[in-house]
Amino acid sequence: MEKLNWDIIAGHEAQQAELRAMLRERRLPHALLFVGEKGIGKKLCxxxxxxxxxxxxxxxxxxxxxxxxxxxxxxxxYFELVPEAKGKAAPIIHIEEMRSMQVMVSRSAVQAGRRVVLIDDAETMNEAAANSLLKTLEEPAGDVTFILIARARSALLDTIVSRCIPLSFGMLPAETVAAVLQKQGIAPDMAGKLASLADGSIGRALKLHADGGLELRDKALAFLLSLPELQLTQLWQEAAAMGEWDRQRVTEWAAYFNMLLRDLLVLYSAGDSQLLYHRDLRGRLAEFLPAFTQRQLFAMAAETREFTRRLQSNVNLRLQLEGFFIRLLDCR
Ligand SMILES: [Zn+2]
Known part of the structure; x- marks a missing residue:
């Protein structure tokens, strides 16, 4: 890992400047709350x-x-609290971890003369953990700084929020995300594509990369491009092949398909490329645009949403896919 220093943080210049000014002018608050989407660098900061x-x-x-x-x-x-999964339940911050943090905070500092507690994904604190933290925030013991990290202020108890100085972090520009990906060894072309799909989140771009997201997107694109000419026999084959996937993968495929439809609609409204999810596909999508009217695209997008909703039920996947594909053909 790179040494922790301000220059390893991508973007967020104003937030960095504010924090540095607080340090310089010795007006760092007792508790800070970093708010913003996941995967943009709040924890690193x-x-x-x-x-x-x-x-x-x-x-x-x-x-x-x-x-x-x-x-x-x-x-x-230095104490870092992160959500932990117990069994199959979603990861949360439990009261036990909160208590061990409080024990640390109640003792005097060992080495630095002061202590720092960072709580990541603070919105995952369960009620007991949140109430327990609140007590600590209300009665600060000694020289300790709390850094809470959360997606939104509304996800935390008002009583906790009111004891913190908030700092909002925005999404990163696609160029910044691409630059970070390249630094991690991803080829420039791929980095650009991932960045344009990641909505300003480095974490999302890396996850896409790890999950082979572009491969799924390309499958969704190939299917979309084949739709105007698609024959019923191909439709059955396609549904049979995708019926073997797991449900999560089909759900992600449907999300890409939906983003492609949305991009076509953006192009219809003479949209600015900045609004496209798939900026790298602008040329191909623009060429394809006359294949469907705006009204057909809206109908297909509605079918896709309905399909995504139905995917949550346990009906046979292949049957669901066949039904969805046939309804898409009816939109033509
Ligand atoms: Zn040092």
Whole structure:
């Protein structure tokens, strides 16, 4: 992992400047709340801030005992709370982890003279954990800074939000996402495509990459392009092949298909390329545009939404696909 420093954060210049000013002017609040979509760098920013606080400088020096500890994830005065999955349930922050954090906070600092607690995905705190945190925020013990990270303020108790200074993080420009992907070794062409699909989230782009998202998108595109000429025999074959997929994969395929339809509608309204999900496909989609009227596209998008809804039921996948494909042909 790169050494924690401000220059490893992509984008969010205003937020970085604000945090650095707080450090410089020694007006860092007791509790901060970073709000914004997932995968845009809030946690990384929180870690850099933690390193700076423990290092005692506006920019973490990177080589003192405190910096090294945070970089290695072994600093005795730094505590990170993240959601944990127990069994098959969705990951949440449990009261037990909150309690061990409180024990740490109640003792005096071991090494840095102060402590930092970072709570990631704070919206996943269960009620007991949230109430317990609230008590700690109400009665701060010693020199401790809390950094809470959440998707939205509304996802947390008002009483917790009111004790934090909020800082909103916006989505990243596609160019910034692409640059980060390239730094991680993804080829420029692929990085550009992933970035345009990821809606400003590095995390989403990386997940897409890991899941082979572009392959699914290309399948959805090939199907869309084949629709004007599609024969019934091909339709059965297609449904039989996709009927073997797992339901989650079909759901993702349908999401891509829906995004492609939406892009065609954007092009119809003489749309600005910036609004397209699939900017790299602009030329091909524009060429294909005359194949369907706007009204047909709206009807197909409605069928796709209905199909996606029905995918949640346990009806035989192949039958669902056949039904969906036939309704799409009826839209022609
Ligand atoms: Zn340092």
């Amino acid at each position: 929180g870690r850099v801030l933690a390193a700076a606080i423990l290092c005692g400088q506006e920019s973490p020096c990177g080589h003192c005992e405190n910096c090294r500890g945070v970089n290695l994830g072994s600093h005795p005065d």
